[in-house]
Amino acid sequence: MKNLKLKAARAAMDLSQQELADAVHVSRQTVNAMEKGDYNPSIRLCLSICKVLGKTLDELFWEE
Amino acid sequence: MKNLKLKAARAAMDLSQQELADAVHVSRQTVNAMEKGDYNPSIRLCLSICKVLGKTLDELFWEE
DNA sequence: ACATTTTGTCAAGTATATTTTACAATTTGT
């Protein structure tokens, strides 16, 4: 259930979990949990992350 | 801050708030709050609604 | 006009996302 698309998008921007967390004003553990999966973040947090990483909701959070 | 895209997509499927709520296993008040706006639902709930309404996350929840 | 369905809204309770602190495991750079 890991979110590898998120992890990859963060890596592509050369950001640590801490840096991404700071950019969207959440804790590092929250970003870690999102990448780890089995987690259910809010849509606003997802939108914030999308904007920082230059991706859309579908690109980072859609699942078949 | 109303989510009119959600409201319109639900109307297009001819579903009441109650029927959509039942389909995604939340209360009618939760669906109402999402359409009303000033609300921050979970990504999983958004995904469930997308699948019922035949739309993507970007179509219903993206905002510039 | 009337009955029925749908919607808007509120207040109190429950479930869970998110924070904070802390520490071990892993990776990266020199």
Added chain:
DNA sequence: ACAAATTGTAAAATATACTTGACAAAATGT
């Protein structure tokens, strides 16, 4: 090999999503 940064993880506290029950306003059908 060593130091520093990054990541994985856990437990307790706090913030907030979501529920339940209830009632009025508005819309829809006959």
